[in-house]
Amino acid sequence: MKMKNFTIKETHGKARTGVMKTAQNEFETPVFLPVSTKAAAKYLSSKDLEKIGAKAIISNSFLLYLKPGMEVLKKQEIHEFMNYSGTVFTDCGGFQKLRSMFKGMSKKGIHFRSPYDGSKHVITPKKIINVQNTLGSNVAMSLDDCxxxxxxxxxxxxxxxxxxxxxxxxxxEFSKLKDEGSKMQLFGICQGGFFEETRKKSCRFIDELTVNGTNFDGIAIGGLRIGEPAKLMNKMVKVSTEILTEEKPKYLMGVGNPADIITSVQEGVDVFDSIYPVENARHGNIFTTEGKIDIEKSKYQFDFKPLDPNCDCFVCQNYTRAYIHHLFKTDEPLAKMLAVYHNQYFMQRFMEKIRTAIKEGELDKMKERTVKQYKTP
Ligand SMILES: [Zn+2]
Known part of the structure; x- marks a missing residue:
């Protein structure tokens, strides 16, 4: 009998809490995946990820295929290689089309030049599914054109x-791998840009697609938060979620601003990932329960409170704003390590609070507060 991969628990409007099961573990949704592109989260070890309660992360199969390469990952799959016990999602490389390593498209696939040694590579749908399966991905993405x-x-x-x-x-290709006993799940990615018509069409297509009796385990909404205003992104999320099946997990790729997350949770999105908390931390922007603070501002020079007095993370228990301000001002590597740890911890607690708010019917109130604190243009 087929194991049920996703169970919806409580709902509040279109928002829902759920449990997602993979071959690795199970975790509650809505969930935020720390980005670990090359089998490492920036400034955090895999043990740190486990400590902050991150039960799932996302890595990039195409970049791992380039380095360390499949010869290494055939010998030791990703969980073992990076010593991480949670679920590993992997992206397919489609998004790298927006990066400088992209060299062109053909009928076959996407052409890239390795940023490491200049070697040429073609990524095809079939090839990248097999790469993801071999490296031990729990939740793979189908190749998309963004x-x-x-x-x-x-x-x-x-x-x-x-x-x-x-x-x-x-x-x-996935149906073949499943026949061979693969426990990997596969999500399909909807595209369709910023036009309602194409977004709807793509969501309907990916949602309904069945090949050899196999369909996607979940649906990812791709191609958003790539430079468009938040309002347009929210509209596209709404258009997409109205079409997608209730029963499958919905994954909004690349979105990590707390205001965007909670707005999308209200539309029924279950999974998020983004470098947003890390990028902010690197620039001294600290997420707190009172909103974002810029720790490099001179007013923190004599502030001996923790980064967030309401946070019980390792950083907030041990260091002050004044100390972390000093670390940033003197360009100490520890500055970024501590700031990233706190922001990533904040995101995991933020998702917990969202789940509680859904259960208790308090999501609207939480959204209002979050949007006020974290809204971006
Ligand atoms: Zn903290």
Whole structure:
């Protein structure tokens, strides 16, 4: 009998709490995945990730395929390699189209040049599914073609059609792997740019797609938060979630601002990932229960309170704002380590609070407060 991968627990409007099960573990949703692109979260060890309660992370299969390479990952799969006990999601490399290593598209797949040694690579749907399976991914992504913000309707349609074709090829390969006993799950990625028509079409297609009796275990909403205003992103999330099946987990890729997260949770999104908390921490922007603070401001020079007096993380228990202000001012590597640890811990607690708020029917109130504190243009 097929194990149920996702169970919805409580709902409040369209928001829901749930439990997602993978071959590795199970965890509650809505969940935030710390980004560990190359099998490492920036400034955090895998043991730190476990300590802050991160039961799932996301890594990038294409970048891991380049380095350390499959010869290493065949011998030791990712959990063992980085010594992490939680679920590993892996992205497929489609997003790297927006990066400088991208060299072009063909019918076959996406062409890249390795940033490490200049070698040429073609990523095809079939190839990247197998890479993800071999490296031990628990939740893989099907290869997508992400159109940049500002693309025309024609360009968007072309990328969408390619994404759909690749989704079919991915499911075909995935059904074979499942027959061979693979326990990996596969999410399909919807694209469709910033036009309602194409977004809807893509969500419907990916949601309904079945090949050899196999369909996607979850649906990822891709191609958002790539330069568009928050309002437009929220609209696209709403358009997408209205179409997607209730029963499957919905994953909004690349979104990590607390205001965006809670707004999307209200639309029924279950999974998030983003470098946002890390990027903020690196620049001294600390997330607190009272909003964001810039620890480099001179007013913190004599502030001997913790970063967030309401936080019980290792950093807030041991260090003051004045000390961390000093570390930033003197460019000590420890500054970023402590700031990242706190922000990532904050995100895990923030998701816990969201889950509690859904259970207790308090999500609207929490949203109002969060949007006030964390809203971005
Ligand atoms: Zn803290």
């Amino acid at each position: 159109s940049p913000y500002g693309s025309s309707i024609e360009e968007t349609k072309e990328a969408m059609e390619r994404t759909h074709k690749w989704a079919k090829e991915s499911l075909e």
